[in-house]
Amino acid sequence: MISLFPLGFVENKSSPDPRDKMRKIKYESELDLKFGEQMAAKAYGQKLLSCIQCGTCSSTCPLSDYMDYTPRKIIAMTREGFRDEVLNSLTIWLCSSCYACTVKCPRQIHITDVMYTLKREAIARGVYPKRYPIPIFSREFFNIVRKQGRNSEAILLIKFYLKTNLFMMFKQAFMGLRLMRTGRFSFKRDKIERIDKLQRLLKAAESIEEVRT
């Protein structure tokens, strides 16, 4: 199993005053007041500002039990400009894109897509911990698919563990060997034909994404 909390988060060291660690109040000057509008302007975020804080997303979410902030809180904090808290939160990475919240939202907010937008923003700002597994997993997966057109699980996992938690690789080694014996896991690099066409397609998709976000 991949640990959900591999390294923990680095605490905010912006204030020199030690008492500030205990401070619970949030000053308006610490917020990024444009953050809500910026995120709403990005892909599928248009209805974000119409959230009525009913909590349907949180109660629908199968993973909200493990989140540091519930999806409802993420929407509220995004709207109010709690940029650092939102982008540093586990919630956005825990979202598994089941779209249950999006289906039930009475304001038709595309919550899953907002989570993606926040993930992209976090990556762009580099605010998540360096060895945080979920973005690394996504990136390595994408790199392999871009290069070969297909995923190679063994290679993906090795790259993934090398970049996140080497110790875990040894822990999982026996299971890997067993899987290899039954032919479910191999080092063979699968490739598709005409890989150049796929790469062109992905490039075009990326450029569209850039224009939109």
Place this chain on the structure above:
Amino acid sequence: MPNHQNNGNMRIGYYVCHCGHNIANQVDVEALAAYISKLPGVAVSRSYKYMCSDPGQELIQQDIKDHGLNRIVVASCSPLLHEQTFRKAVEKGGLNPYFFQMVNIRENVSWVHEDRKEATQKAMDLSRAAVHRVFFHKELEKKYVKINPDALVVGGGIAGIHAALTLANSGKKVYLVEKEPTIGGHMAQFDKTFPTLDCAACILTPKMSAVKSHPNITLWTYSEVTNVSGYVGNYIVQVKRKPRYIDEKLCVGCLACIDECVYKEGKYADEFNMGLSKRKPIYMSFPQATPKVVVIDPETCIQFKSGKCKQTCIESCDRGAIDLSQKETNEEVNVGTIILSTGYRTFDAHRVPFYGYGKYPNVYTSLEVERLINASGPTGGELILRDGSHPKTVGIIHCVGSRDRNTNRWCSRTCCMYSLKLAHLLKEHSGAEVYNFYIDIRAAGKAYEEFYDKVLEENVHFIRGRVAEVIDWAANPAEEGKLIIRAEDTMIGTVRRIPVDMVVLAVGMEPREDAQAVRKMFNISCSTEGFFLERHPKLAPVDTFTDGVFIAGACQGPKDIPDSVAQAGAAAAQAMMLVDTGEVELEPNTAFITEEHCSGCKSCIPLCPFHAILFNDTSKKAYINEALCKGCGTCVAACPSGSIQQNMFDDAEILAEINGLLAIDNSEFYEKEAIHVG
């Protein structure tokens, strides 16, 4: 006072209104007035802060005197708001009121455009068009029609009952038409009413019997309006009276026939009890039904289905009131005014599948619970669930089918309060723990907040969070055999699972399924969500865009009983106002046919939505009944020989307006033409 109307020269007065900042902020009113002053024929061009104010109107009248004006153009708000105001001002100044044209530079310009320069340009264009148009305005006469003092009320819920009684008590004759076998509507189904907890039947039934016994009210239950024609003051209404197979005059409501029916027990879902009990084919909705007359449902009666029934009901009736040969009848009545109080329907909870309505037997809608706890309900007021158990915990889910873009966007207004009421009643009836799941508590009304406070003090649980789902799989032993409600307690900030025995869905209010058909029949409009549209949301809440047709109650939008009654009273007062005026002024914008040009092709006749065009068989020409014509212009556009013209919209006026809009400047020609025409 000199007569300026026909002195040959056009002397136009142009006035642009600032409307405070509403127009002046977005349109350069000074530049606009200066621009119009240079147009040919314009004698006076001014801007003023509030043209609709008394000084503004006096300004027009003074200018008519001082400058000999004979045409007036006012650029301000929508004609809907102030056309009458300015026409009266023009008339007071000594001109024919139809020598006036209004330009809408508020709703059509300043409120909808962002660029000040372009907005000013548009205002100039529209004003120029109006200035060109007024050259051709003709002297028209006001027309009046008599108003029939009788009134029709459609729908016998609390709004219809109150409106009918108000009109009848003032001496007007009222026809009250109700679709169901009894009047009373939804209110008759309720147990208690918030916030005072009066028993609904106790306060409603006296009014129901007052309707029945009132000499001025003709009550037609089990009947529907099938056709409406005519116009304000003179509507002709067709009413279909469905056969109830009982002679209403003979039946006294002794219910002996129901006891003697060949069915020993009820077999068919009782509509009045929301299907929670069974009724026989011959039934009475509830003990205080008005009229107190039974009804036979031919869909379920054996005699109607197979013709092989012993007909014990007929034998049992010693008054001979049962008449199985009764046929549908049609009545036609003439009325002057119509009040629509057709009510609402509750949201169909099946449309929110994740709340488990129809899947789990112990999930109820609020209306079902009203019947369930009612003393005359299916269980005699005892709280027994569909599976025979008594609930120890109850969850009430607010906003089911309301405030949700996936179903209905609007707030149904009543659910918060009736949920509080049900919470109180359920706790009182069963001693159960009650949980309310709400998004916001909307308790805006007299003594509503106090009622909320009272329910809070009764230790009813309030969880601020919209429920995601109602499920039956247990995550721990305490949840076994229960319904589990999953919601985020947003105040505490955690997701909770709450096991309950009974779930109540506070369903919202929707337009009735036949709202569109009714709307078309009475020629009124609906707002986007499907409720009947009032003429003005604030200042004409019970009027419609069809004169003489008024709306009251929840057919206009979600409403509780006090609001429905208030609106019904207002609608009755508006109807009375029309009736007591005795006659109504009609717009002179009617169409007329120039007989020598009419070829008798009859193409206009089927097009007229008001059946105002008739054909004269001897002269082989069509002619228009002015009293019926509403001035829609359909026939004018359709006439292939151009022989139909419409007052206030004749060809010369329209073409001049278009030329003015497009800045085709041949105003000198118009001036000559206009003098010729005038």
